[in-house]
Amino acid sequence: DTAVSQTPKYLVTQMGNDKSIKCEQNLGHDTMYWYKQDSKKFLKIMFSYNNKELIINETVPNRFSPKSPDKAHLNLHINSLELGDSAVYFCASTPAGTRTGELFFGEGSRLTVL
Amino acid sequence: SQQGEEDPQALSIQEGENATMNCSYKTSINNLQWYRQNSGRGLVHLILIRSNEREKHSGRLRVTLDTSKKSSSLLITASRAADTASYFCATDFKGNNNDMRFGAGTRLTVKP
Numbered sequence: 001d002t003a004v005s006q007t008p009k010y011l012v013t014q015m016g017n018d019k020s021i022k023c024e025q026n027l028g029h030d031t032m033y034w035y036k037q038d039s040k041k042f043l044k045i046m047f048s049y050n051n052k053e054l055i056i057n058e059t060v061p062n063r064f065s066p067k068s069p070d071k072a073h074l075n076l077h078i079n080s081l082e083l084g085d086s087a088v089y090f091c092a093s094t095p096a097g098t099r100t101g102e103l104f105f106g107e108g109s110r111l112t113v114l
Numbered sequence: 115s116q117q118g119e120e121d122p123q124a125l126s127i128q129e130g131e132n133a134t135m136n137c138s139y140k141t142s143i144n145n146l147q148w149y150r151q152n153s154g155r156g157l158v159h160l161i162l163i164r165s166n167e168r169e170k171h172s173g174r175l176r177v178t179l180d181t182s183k184k185s186s187s188l189l190i191t192a193s194r195a196a197d198t199a200s201y202f203c204a205t206d207f208k209g210n211n212n213d214m215r216f217g218a219g220t221r222l223t224v225k226p
Binding site: 044045090094105107 | 147149154155156158162200202206211212215216217219221
């Protein structure tokens with residue numbers, strides 16, 4: 001059973017389009033994240049949600065809108081896609097109340113904007 | 115902003131040799147973690163070291179932490195071809211364990 005699952009795994013789209021990536025975790029964790037990994041492999045935090053509440057928004061453009069319908073799901077919607085949005089997007093989760101912040105990652109969603 | 119910075123960016127060794135990767139960070143931390151990423155896959159947690167610890171072992175992994183220098187090292191002993199992957203350090207940004215920040219990783223290639 002996949003612990004943190006993302007869909008789709010690959011996404012190719014044109015500039016200006018709107019797209020969504022979905023994430024679900026079956027670990028019972030309360031905190032979920034979106035990270036962006038660029039072509040140089042830098043992994044940058046975008047958002048963090050704790051129990052459906054946004055707790056970190058790391059200067060991400062307004063075109064990116066996360067939505068957490070419940071604590072097991074965190075989706076990422078991107079409007080008006082730009083070339084620079086091409087990257088691999090990772091969803092991750094961590095247990096609530098942990099003092100260590102160990103992250104459990106999904107397999108990533110590779111977004112290519114043409 | 116990024117927090118960890120790994121070096122070297124890339125490392126190539128022969129099977130059986132040891133691999134050492136370093137990580138430097140900027141703010142105070144409660145813990146530092148190392149992750150592994152195989153090509154095309156997600157990151158997998160390897161080992162965690164707390165700020166009050168200096169060294170930790172897990173199988174063939176040895177991690178050190180020097181909080182005075184804001185640096186850590188990951189040593190993989192007796193490397194295997196299957197250890198080929200990218201290795202990242204992550205720290206809790208300004209001590210917030212809900213805000214784990216990564217660098218660009220070290221790409222390790224172990225030749226058989």
